[in-house]
Amino acid sequence: MKKRILIYLLFPLGILIGSWGAIGHQTVARVAEYHLTPEAKLAIKDLLGNETLPGISSWADQIRSEPEYRSTGPYHFVNLPSGLPYKAFEDQVKSLKKDNLYSALLQYEKVLSDSNSPKEKKTEALKFIVHLVGDAHQPMHVSRAEDKGGNTIQVQFDGKGTNLHSLWDSRMIDRLHLSSVELAEKCNQASPAQIKQWQAASPVQWLYESYQLSNTLYAEVEKENRLSDNYYTRHLPEIQSRIEMGGIRLAGVLNQIFKNYKPSAEKPQENLAVENRQNTNPIVLKNTADVVNYLGKYVTVTDIVYDYKVISNNLTLLNLGGKYPNQILTIAVKGPSGATDWKNKKISVSGVPKLFKGKPEIETDQAGSISFQASK
Known part of the structure; x- marks a missing residue:
């Protein structure tokens, strides 16, 4: 396992967007691993070789400064006005002309599902999907453009200054002092009925859940930006729930895409690595x-x-x-x-x-x- 360092990039319109943070994204991926079908596990191994879902979970953030990926910044968020009912939200998300989290997720699901896609394109699509499903469940990634997803809203937490986006990315998670392995154990408590219900929801519904929560978070900090321990204890279960839902839904997406998977003739890199170890x-x-x-x-x-x-x-x-x-x-x-x-x-x-x-x-x-x- 490897700690992933997030690389932030200032995009046009001054939008600076992070994500769950390394621990959050790794945890989403680990929860997903608990719920993958055998077919999905084989397909992932074939595509990633000796890499793992947690290990590549922040790849989409890391490559954003590279020239060929600089255009992917908008893939990580959706910005809409506050206070929309579900139908209006759905209509606006689906009618957005510019690149965004929703359109990127559909794009990469299509690539990964297409049997004619080259293996390298499928691998890239898988890495994006793992990350973007996590982003879809972070409330400040479905928020307002005018404050750059909460990046310009200053708050006090644990006696230190930060911003609303960073608070929900990592600051509250970091306070747990847990590894992604430990946090995944805490965030893997759903019943079979909950798993079925969560995986039946559409990506627009995932985004709307995050949107409703971000609306609440905005209203709270407008009243008081010095956040107490009560704020932390009240919202921590929501963070854990969003991570758990993200992981279970990620598994659902991958299980559906790979339901008819058959191993390729090419031997996975991971198997080669194991053979090499046995002979070394x-x-x-x-x-x-x-x-x-x-x-x-x-x-x-x-x-x-x-x-x-x-x-x-x-x-x-x-x-x-x-x-x-x-x-x-x-x-x-x-x-x-x-x-x-x-x-x-x-x-x-x-x-x-x-x-x-x-x-x-x-x-x-x-x-x-x-x-x-x-x-x-």
């Missing part, structure tokens, strides 16, 4: 601290588990080289790990370290791939 001896690190010098390489690390956290039945985080949050390396064990007491155990694990929230992390699919070592 890992680099054995003498010191866990050296892991930062071997990011993206196949390594073996042996160290003591200082502490660990069971996130769910299918995810356990092991901290090596120090206790959280001062660990040097985290091992994310995906899959059942039983009732293992990992604390103070000396373990050896092989994998490819990547940066996550500024810290190296190795993912492994099963606890059985970790071997226990005798402590000296």
Whole structure:
């Protein structure tokens, strides 16, 4: 997993738009992964190779400064006047002549659904869809042009100045001090009936939900822009709900597009990477601290588990080289790990370290791939 750094660009008309932020977008993608069909998982693996949905979830923000993508800025938002009833909102969204979030989402869904689209175009479309579905569920991305989606509305939060857009992008999420893995566990609570209902809604309905919420947020800060803890506790469930709905709906979109998917003759890059690892001896690190010098390489690390956290039945985080949050390396064990007491155990694990929230992390699919070592 890799922390994605958002690259902001000043577009024509002075519109500066961010997005959920790295953690928010990664969480939307992780929730989606919980609800993908086998066909969708195979199709995504075929397109992304050794990349993951969370890993590419902020790609559409990152490439906005590149010349060939500078025109994609308007793809991230819809601007409309406040106070529209649903029918008027729907009519205006569908009649917009300029590029916007709604038209971009439909465009990339069409590309991804077209069997004649080249693989590289489908991969690009998938990356945009993962990001734009997240944007559609961030209320300040469906808001007013005159304040640039809340970017010019100043507020005080936690005793510090920020703006309304940034507050909903990341400031309130950051206050949770959770990784996207942990937040996804909290945001994956929908019942089967809710999943069915949410996935049946149209993209215009997603946008209108965000629009209604942004209307409320505007009205609140017009009355008081010094935001208390009560503001945070009142709106945090809405943030988690929008992220959860975004993830479940993203899964619904991808499941529908890939419902008849058949693997291509070309072998996915991820499978090739696994084969290469099987035929390559890992680099054995003498010191866990050296892991930062071997990011993206196949390594073996042996160290003591200082502490660990069971996130769910299918995810356990092991901290090596120090206790959280001062660990040097985290091992994310995906899959059942039983009732293992990992604390103070000396373990050896092989994998490819990547940066996550500024810290190296190795993912492994099963606890059985970790071997226990005798402590000296």
